Amino acid sequence: MLLFQIDWNHIVAGCKRAGIDPRWLVEVVAEINLYLPDDWRITRSTNNFRVQIIGERAPALVGRSYRSQGDEILHIIDSIFLKGFHDKFDLAQVTGGAKDPVSGRVKKEHPEIIVPNLYFFRPCPDDSDSPLFARQYEKIKVDRNGRPVGDQFHRIHPLTKAGLDLTHFRWVRWTTNGDVEPVKTVEPEFSEYHGKNYWETPFLKTSSKRGESQDYLKRYEAVLKNAGITPPQPHERPPSPYEREYKMLVPGKAPEVQQVFSLIHDAVQETGFTIRPDSD
Secondary structure (H helix, E strand, C coil), rough: CEEEEHHHHHHHHHHHHHHCCHHHHHHHHHHHHHHHHHHHHCCCCCCCEEEEEEECCCEEEEEEEEECCCCCEEEEEEEEEECCCHHHHHHHHHHHCCCCCCHHHHHHHHHHHHCCEEEEECCCHHHHHCCCCCCCEEEECCCCCEEEEEEEEEEEEEECEEEEEECCCEEECCHHHHHHEEECCCCCCEEEEEECCCCCCHHHHHHCCCCCHHHHHHHHHHHHHHHHCCCCCCCCCCCCCCCCCCCCCCCHHHHHHHHHHHHHHHCCCCCCCCCCCCCC
16 A cells, blocks of 8 residues: 655655645545555565656655555655656665766666656556556666666556456556656567566564554545545446457367366356357
């Protein structure tokens, strides 16, 4: 669940920096929580995260993730960034704490200081059940020393309360300026292919700089109430552009096969699926 840090004034200052209305931000966070699984981990160089909004307004939500009770993960938003602004915690990891200016070259060599974990599309794509997508794989180019250079292609999968949709995905081109563009194909020179790595998520109670989980839940509820926002409902499911097909192989002689096939037909006829023998 996405929650706000206790110092609401800091969130408001981040909204001002990003040029967005705090009420708009609260609406977006409430909508993301409709789809974000309770146990989803979004971690980067440590337990920090970055959620990139895609739409007319495109701020990034940055903060840290913690384990609460059971498998529940709380994602506490600490600030609101412009889409191309780097995360100082990631920068410290890749530079060893150096405080040199973050140039375009640094971003190209260390894209992990600005690359998102999640993408949230507003409005929701017409052909998707969810506006929330998780970055699972990326294709990049590297220089002769094996360092990333420039843009990346991210393979993103829809995310719902039930978890990750492994069957369907789409590609987006992401630039080190934070720009995102949906694409149909990946350019062939982007050959390096990486999976998403996850870091250990600490328990909230072990952090001396954080409060109790109830403190953040109460803050979240109060912010929604003060903004006059009722928790939204999931998007109406659009007609699916996909067909789902299952094939069943029944071994045995013809009479036995026909008998088993009849049983299968009777079992699925009320599910909405169409069942027929394969002519092959």
